Amino acid sequence: MKSYSSGKIRNIAVLGHGGSGKTNLVEAMAFLSGATKRQGKVYEGNTISDFDDEEIKRKISMATSVVPVEWENHKINLLDTPGYFDFAGEVKEAIRVADSALIVISGRTGVAVGTEKSWEHAEERQLPKMFFVTDMDDEQANLYDILNDLKELYGKRIAPFQVPIRENGEFVGFVNVIKMEGRKFVKDHIETCEIPETLKEEIEPIREMILEAVAERSEELMEKYFMQEEFTLEEIQNALHEGVIEGEVIPVLCGSGKHNIGIQVLLNSIVKYMPSPTEEHATLLAKDIDSQELINIKCSEDETLSALVFKTIIDPYIGKISLFRVYSGILKSDATLYNSNQETTEKINHLYCLRGKQQIEVKEIKAGDIGAVTKLSATYTGDTLCNKERPIELEGIQYPESLSVMAIRPKNKGDEDKISSGLQKLIEEDPTIKVEIDSANHQELIYGLGEQHLEVVVSKLQSKFNVEVELYKPKVPYKETIKGKIKIQGKHKKQSGGHGQYGDVIIEFEPLTDLNRAYEFEEKIFGGAVPKNFFPAVEKGLEESVQKGVLAGYPVVGLKATLVDGSYHPVDSSEMAFKIATTIAFKKGVQEANPILLEPIVSVRVLIPNDYMGDIIGDLNKRRGRVLGMVPLDGKQEIQAEVPMSEMFGYTTDLRSMTQGRGTFTMKIERYEQVPSELQNKVIEESKKEA
Template sequence: MNVYETKNIRNIALLGHGGCGKTTLAEGMLYTAGGKNRYGKVENGTTSSDFDPEEVKRKISIRTSLIPVEWKEHKINVLDTPGYFDFVGNVKEALSVSDAAVIVMKASSGVEVGTEKAWEACETMKLPRMLYITEMDAPNVNYEAILENCKAKFGPSVAPMQVPWYDGEKYIGYIHAVKMVARRFEGDRVVECPIPEGYEDELHLVRTMILEAVAETDEMLMEKYFAEEEITISEIEKALKVGVANGDIVPVLCGNSVDRAGIRTLMDNIIRCFPSPDEAIHACDIDGKAGIFVFKTMVDPFIGKFSLFKVRSGKISRDDSLLNVRTGDTEKFVHIYVLQGKEQTEVETLNAGDIGAVAKLKDVSTNDTLCDKDANLEYEPIEFDKPYVKMAIFPLGKGDEEKMSTSLAKLMAEDKTFYTEYDKETHETVIHGIGEQQLDVIVSMLADKFKVAVKLERPTTRYRETIKGKMQVRGKHKKQSGGHGQYGDVVMEFEPSGDLEMPYIFEEKVFGGAVPKQYFPAVEKGLEECIHRGVLAGYPVVGLKAVLLDGSYHPVDSSEMAFKMATTIAFKEGVVKAKPTILEPIAHVEICVPEEYTGDIMGDMKKRRGRLIGMELKGKKQIIVAEVPMSEIYRYATDLRSITQGRGVVEYNFERYEEAPQDVQDKVIEARKEMA
């Protein structure tokens, strides 16, 4: 592959709803440009983008793939992103190095939730974008309705460039609404011809939308538009270049990726309208010292780890050594690659703005900055969505714990929205993900890639126990077995401390030396050991106040161990009689949904025993704040997306413990008995 100057590079993300045709479009671009000699299909598992066995099996993209396309002395780095919301981390990675985006829509579906999310992501990142409507040969396509919906959803910046041209039901070309000529498809090529009859109304509508968008970018053009003076083609094209770059104009193109109709026109417009990396919002420094940003990590059990990077400053060449800003270590780039899906092509140099990969560096992770040791650079890290779906994971094979742990660590290196933690209290490894589909892929990868079979279960909820009453009891431990015996005797009072964040408070009010002072620590030690396991279901005890009031001792048989045992006896009897109860963890939950889903969310919260704390309307989004038992929300992020067709998001964190309803307590106690 050739080495390209910065001005001849375009970095674009393909965004859109799951199944809208992004991967097929990437494949069509690559094939049309001569980058491969066989046109792959998603259904056959032969595309360059979807090369992972999981993607081939599921027929969806689960990771961002890099597809460099060489077209008319330019290099278009196409980042094909997943459309399913569980894999949003991969979308964030792609957007962090993209200078523009093509938002793909199916003509038969129009604007979908994923289209809206893609637009919002571009707005957040201030990325120039185009809308590309594919599958224009689907039956009963209503192009005008799609455009009107886009305009309603996304505003006046939407500027259609084409009117689709049909011969009966067959999509045969388009009318260029700027240059006012028709173009007919011949294979994947286009031939210019006169505008066909019968398209006057559609052409007027589309051209009006272009002129409105163009007029918004310049006061002089606005005056000409309202004065109904002609705006020339050169003025329109100049305004398009400026307007697209700053986000004031979003061109709409259409085609049919399966037979590659319109793909040449799309690639021409990507080069013509989108900025090169030195012109982009986050412009690369062509003349600066070498600096790269690692935006993605790929781990393969056989070939090892690849770090994908964008050259943000200067250029990087084979055998360069760069400083890792995070670790302070120097990393040597023995080989530099350009990836095309899973294919690797070694190159000598990559210039500012280009995207490449390097293998087997010592300690490099996603979000790392590597630069010349004198460069003083550090690039802004990607902010990944926090995962809120939790499951406990267990190996099925005997002795596979370590193998599972090592494999999970490799998968965490690849996906920063996935992580694991070991819960010392429940002795469970808990995995966290964006959604259940993502965790299902993790399980499948563990089995297929790393040969570790696992199962997922609902995590054990960390309940607590406490008491509501006050009780005074005697605990006596007396044992005679020849020689020295054992003797410890305590009178203790147990009551609520009022502080559920503290396991216990210990006090002594012994008068007259009934229990010698040297045994006080032993009594507290016995108490400390007891509170790890409550009397109802064996959960840790909190909010307990224990007071040593009285007791007795034997000058020969008493010992620290005997007083610990006496305390244990007192604890078990006293806590049982002091109205023990089970506490459940309560989460503070914040849910953001479009206003129309408020009623559905409120009803669902009620089923989960949630309590509404407050509501606030921000724009068209409703922020709902509630408190919900933690046991009810381990998979809530997935359920919320189901309720809102993917439009809702949730954040939650542990708030406090409070007493569980009696029916919940009964279930918890019964479940622990069965487990035991």
């Protein structure tokens, strides 16, 4: 593959609802452009994009893949993204390095939740957008309904560049509204045809809207429009190009990815109307490592080198593959680069352009282009590679928060190290996977973006790393405390041959107002009833005792213990004896000081469209939640509430179900509160069964 200058490159994220036809569309573009000799199909498991075993098995995209195609002396880097919400982290990686977004809509199913999500993802990065309505050969497809829905959502910016021609219910061609010419599909090519009379009335307002958009680009064009002079094709295309970049014009095209219809027009439109890296990101903010100030980085081959690693692939045979986008300068093979995030240097041996899993070796990657390199030792997703003489740090990738959690354990004993090693490699590939050790409950927790995401992790651990694991519901990190005050004696006396063991303490236990602390220890000993050298042993006994409470074995917090009296033996007393005596006093004292169970309360923020307010508030109330307020935010409502953590298990799936995927939420532990008595008894019983 030849090297392209920055102005001849298009980086486009292909977004859309799960199953809308993104991968089939990318495959059609690859086939038409000659990048592949046979057009694969998702259901056959032979597409360029979906090359991972899990993707082939499940017949869905689960990772962003890069498919570069060459068209009209341009290079188009297609970033095919997953449409399922559990893999939204992959979408974030793609839009971080894309200059524009192609949002795919199925003509059969129409505008879906994933369409809206795709729009929101593109809006986050202020990317120019284009819609492509695929499956137009399906008799259920209705472009006009889709256009009405898009206009209702996004206003007058929606500009259909094509209108379908149907004969006997079949999609047989389209009208190119820009050129005002008909096109008909004839076997394996397209022929020019007359615009059907029945369509002229429908096309007129669409054409008028496009001409108005063109006229608004300059005073000269506006004057021409008012004088009813015809715009030249070049004037129309240049004006629309500017309008697309500024977000004032959102083109809508149509066709069929599966049957390769309308793909040529789509590729031409990407080249004509979508921005090159020099237009959209002519300057980019980066942090200068030396001065710690923000500086402008220009997307130019003449600038000092800077590149961002936006994705990592762990290949069982090749090892680690790092995908990057060059933002300035030219990256050549055999270069030595500085990783400003890790403060290390990396040697670049071979450079590649990836097309799915195919590695095409190249000698250089120019500013604005996307490439790959293998076997970087200390570089991770989100890291900046640059010249050591001018160290900078580019903006990283903002991933969605992983809130779906399960506990994980090996099916076979002795596989713990295998799990740890496998998970570490999967986290390198997918930073939305988080692993946490809950030492209090002796469990390993794994976080993901949804149930399907975690199922895929389990499947990959088995297929890639040969380790079988099972997921199970995690234990809630309950805690215990006391509400009463008690003075209690703990005595340990044991006589055996030789020296015996003797320790005697009287400790006062009472609540400590600060539940963030496990305990506070004081001593108020008078007259040397317990020698000072045994005080540390008493505190050590207390420190060990609070690890396991008397109710259900959960850690104890908010406990004040004051050593007020005791006795000792000049020969038999020892640190161990006093530690055991403290343990005895703890168990007896806490049991009698009105022990209670505490549960974590999480602060929850749920962002939803207004239509779902009643359902969400009702559901939070059922979960023993307290709704604290509602705040309008970006045309939606943010519900702020506090809910017991035990009631939030599975909320990711439940919220998606209640809002058709439109709702999102965040949560964090706020504090601990007393568990209601009826639930406390249930938790204690479950704990006893487990023990």
